[in-house]
Amino acid sequence: MIFKLPITDTLNALLAQEDTDKDKKITIEDKGPKTFEITSISGDHYTVSGTYNLSNLLQELVIAKQEGQDVAEISLSKIEELPVQRISRMIRDYYWNGLTRRMDKTGVKSLISDSKNASLTSEKLTIYVPYQDTLAYDYYKVLEKDLPIITQKLPKDITPEYVKSINHKPGILSLKLEDHNGNIEGVPFVVPGGRFNEMYGWDSYFESVGLMLDGKVELAKAMADNFQYEINYYGKILNANRSYYLTRTQPPFYSTLIREVFDITHDKTWLASHLETAIKEYETVWMVEGKRLTNNGLNRYLAQGIGITPEAEEGHYDAVLKPFAEKAGMSVQAYIRAYQSQQIQNDFLDTYFLHDRTVRESGHDTSYRIEGNCADLNLVELNAMLYKYEVDFAVLIRDVFHDSFELHLRTYTGSYWLEKAELRKARMNEYCWNQSLGMYFDYNHVTRSQSAFIAATTLTPMWCDMASEEQAEKLVKHALPLLQEKGGIAGSTEQSRGEISESRPHRQWDFPNGWAPHQMMIWKGLLNYGYNAEAQELIYRWLYMITKNAVDYNGTIPEKYDVVEATHKVFSEYGNVGTDFEYISQEGFGWMNASYQYGLSLMDKRYVEALNDLKPPESLF
Structure with missing residues (x-):
């Protein structure tokens, strides 16, 4: 049954009766009667009952209002929709659209009003562009005529010193643009939501899982295309496309994403391009000795940078800084200013913030599992993810490219990558597996000892099929009961x-x-x-x-x-x-x-x- 309802009058009456705490929502904490009679323009009446149905009515009225309607045609099937169907439908048809962004003119307009840029009311938003991306630079320079933005070309070599030098004027980093016969469009991407209004690293993979299930493979494919842009132009998949993230990556899921997209599209040309980029990321971001590759052959996170992370909320580090400030006879804020300007030298804080930035690169910001020593740890989940890279490369090369993939005058085979995967598995068993406890633990490659911290990440080797049947059985027996x-x-x-x-x-x-x-x-x-x-x-x-x-x-x-x-x-x-x-x-x-x-x-x-x-x-x- 369809009810034609005058939106403004119905909305005002509904909120006046049911939104008793005046938060512009209808929840179980409101003290209204939880029944509301709607009257169609045709004279039909119906009583909507219960918090859930009343909030559905509120939402449907607002959706119609957002679409510019004065009269809403609302079906009872929407008001009384089963909750699973409604949540899933809203995600598929409504939320993904709300989270989709582009770095072209329309998208930049919305970024100017982003909460992170609230302090820029009298200034301009800086858009940083890779030094070799002339398409993006020329495009944003033209936009400067219409929008309060400044286009800034990045240097060829991006150092921690350079990133610190621009932290006082943080800006957004360009993503992929495409030229369609003179019409420039941004390649779309999905953001996490709320104040996270940019493209994040591992969020993008998990979002893409949902996108592909909801029939939006082209949007998932576009996310991979933006990953490719970041690797080719910034040297890594970024923590997010903000200027202060230029020296940080995030948990690696690129090979999994391109493999899952290819399983739907079967676009071999697209896959070949992305496989090349994924191998490049693996070799240049993860497998450089002394950086994210440690001397035991396993990997770590390592985010370069200088000083306090600029994105942390005010007061976040007070517990750490307060003892130093008190000893120096200074307020915490005064101490921060002196430390950031390098008027005060503090080796302990230098090391603390190295680990802190690395915690943020890990995606697990923050956790006592890795606080204070993250750069010293071979994390279980990171090495599981890189094992997945190696297996993905092996399977794709073997099954799609006839066991031969040419890259930079070198031929890769599936067996080459499987050997790397098997070696990583052996090292994980040596350093991270604890047979007596039946769980994987992070390994400190500096102190040469296993962590004792039990986290959900102990189960990630099952995600990538790294664990043996015996190890999986032990994990289910020992870890699940502790974490569930x-x-x-x-x-x-x-x-x-x-x-x-x-x-x-x-x-x-x-x-x-x-x-x-x-x-x-x-x-x-x-x-x-x-x-x-x-x-x-x-x-x-x-x-x-x-x-x-x-x-x-x-x-x-x-x-x-x-x-x-x-x-x-x-x-x-x-x-x-x-x-x-x-x-x-x-x-x-x-x-x-x-x-x-x-x-x-x-x-x-x-x-x-x-x-x-x-x-x-x-x-x-």
Whole structure:
């Protein structure tokens, strides 16, 4: 049944009655009667009941208003839509569009009003362009006539000293533009959402998983094209395309992305181009001795830079800096200014911030697992990802390119890459596998010792098929029970995280929080080894948490969750992106959207039905 409703009058009446806390949402925390009568222009009446249905009505009215309508034609099927179908549909048809950006004129206009550029109200946004990209430089120079931007060409050699010199005027880095007979268009990309309004490294892969499931392979392909641009022009896949990220990369998923895109498109020419670039990234970013390759043959993260990271929120480092400031008889802010200008030398802080930048390169910013020593660690997940690179290269060369791939006067074969993968596996078993505990642990190549910190990342070797059947069995037996919580897998165990205090605050990648990329990799890993029952339970717990929070809180899909309490109300550094909106979420959150679609694609039908009925996990498992 379709109801024709005057948008403004209906919206005002609905909010006046039901939005009792005046946050422009309808949630379980509102104290209204939870029933609202709608009257169609034709005179038909219907009573909408319950928080979920009322919030759906609110959202549908706002969607119609955003489309420029005065009268909304709203179907009861939308108001009473089953929650799983509605969340999935909103992600597919609405949120991905809200998260899609381009670095052309329209996209740059929106960047000018980005929250990170709020301080630029009387200045201009700087767009930094690689020194050899003349198309982008000429394009943005022309845009300077119409937009408050400055086009700045980067030097050929980008050093930490150069990056520090421009941190006082941070800007956006150009991404791929295409010239269609004189019409310049930006190659699209998907952003995480909220204040993360640029293209991030590993977020982009997980978002692409959701995009491909939702029939948007061209957008996933475009993400890979922007990865290729970053490698060719900036030397690496960037943490994100902001100027202060020029010396940082992120967890490597490029080979997985191009392989999964190719499985859909079968575009061999496109694959050959990207395989060449992926091998280049592997060899120049990851396999340079003394940098991200350590002397034991395993890899680490290593983000170059000088001083305090400019993107950290004010006060983030106060607990670290306060003792030094007090000893110097200075305020924390005064000490920061003196340290940043190098008036004060502090070797401890130099090392601390080397590790801190490296934590951010790892994507796990921040966690007590890696705080203070990240650059010294052969992380389990990084080496699992690079093992996946080596296997992907081997499979693609063998199966697509007849076991011969020419690159820079060199011929690569599948066996060449499989040998590298087997060697990495052997080194992981030697340094990171703990037979007695039945888990993988990060290895400190400086102290030559294993970490004792139990994290969700211990399971990543199952994602890439690195673990043996015996190792997988031990991981399922020993690690899963320690990490599984009401809403899925926690970032770490509570014991590993340790006590929290004013001087030792929460870190967002630790207990009790859970994150989409961990869940997605663990699900796939369990299924790789035949642990379907365990995978189904974990998928259900995660999707139930997302669904219940969306039903109770006006469609909220945030960046992360407290999986112990199974809530989006997370109390840790940085807050929770994706919860601050009015009327309707325009975006959800990138990899959270993807985890929902991916989980649904793997979930048994009986659990989808249970999820629509909001049956708690405890009643099923």
